[in-house]
Amino acid sequence: xxxxTVSPKFQVVIPKDLRRQLNIQIGQKLKARxxxxxxxxxxxxxxxxxxxxLPGLDSTVEREDDRV
Numbered sequence: 744x745x746x747x748t749v750s751p752k753f754q755v756v757i758p759k760d761l762r763r764q765l766n767i768q769i770g771q772k773l774k775a776r777x778x779x780x781x782x783x784x785x786x787x788x789x790x791x792x793x794x795x796x797l798p799g800l801d802s803t804v805e806r807e808d809d810r811v
Contacts, residue, residue: 745758745760745761757784765786767786771786771787772786772787773785773786773787774786774787
């Protein structure tokens with residue numbers, strides 16, 4: 744487990760080994776949440792990343808004329 748230090752501006756540096764493992768890039772956005780007594784950071788995924796995650800779902804829906 745890596746140890747990081749909180750700066751006077753409440754900033755932390757993600758250790759190089761962890762950045763490489765997770766392929767975190769400069770400028771990439773991370774989501775943060777509190778989970779019990781710790782903070783979890785995880786990469787923010789674009790909406791396009793969800794395309795195809797429900798294979799076989801019938802997406803053809805009849806729509807009213809004013810909703811097309």
